[in-house]
């Protein structure tokens with residue numbers, strides 16, 4: 031099986047200012063294990079500032095971008111603009127984009143295709159809501175979201191899948207390592223049968239949802255959990271412990 035490089039992203043969401051970013055950057059610069067792909071995703075107005083401050087061994091991600099290069103799309107940004115800033119990664123399909131801003135599976139898939147065509151690494155988020163899990167629809171929902179992406183792209187080499195159950199985001203209710211492993215394993219099996227064995231073996235499937243310094247090590251022991259997408263704890267000193275969860 032191909033070795034999968036551990037991947038940890040900090041999704042700062044709509045938080046912070048320059049002073050807060052300076053504090054986070056100071057904690058990370060010089061102290062990060064470079065065998066882990068570590069990515070920080072600041073609000074878009076701070077992308078350039080964060081990029082200018084972070085060590086070049088750390089990557090910067092946008093939290094979103096649109097599906098075309100330019101035009102009359104007030105308030106949005108394009109992959110071409112991210113590339114121009116030296117931003118290498120973008121989070122797409124986050125549950126807050128899907129459920130607060132009403133992004134459809136198709137829009138998320140179109141965004142993924144356009145970002146990949148511009149050579150960005152895409153952190154593609156999927157995940158079920160609590161009522162969907164309780165109705166036994168966890169796999170169906172995740173497969174539906176992933177199928178839209180599969181139908182829009184052909185090259186998976188720059189895709190990281192983030193499984194983020196909506197009920198675990200910002201709630202303090204983490205999926206147990208077994209619950210997360212079960213879904214990751216199902217997704218990997220689905221990729222093997224619907225895309226290819228090679229993609230299934232090599233793609234990183236990371237977990238997000240109330241990951242902390244306290245629970246990251248147990249999650250990281252699971253064979254199909256290749257890293258994390260971290261919200262609240264990525265703003266705190268424990269983010270360094272999460273990056274080092276596999277040590």
Ligand code: 13P
Pocket residue numbers: 041124194198199200201202238239240241259260261262263
């Ligand atoms: P929390 O870690 O705050 O639950 O957020 C997870 C998340 O949404 C990361 O994208």
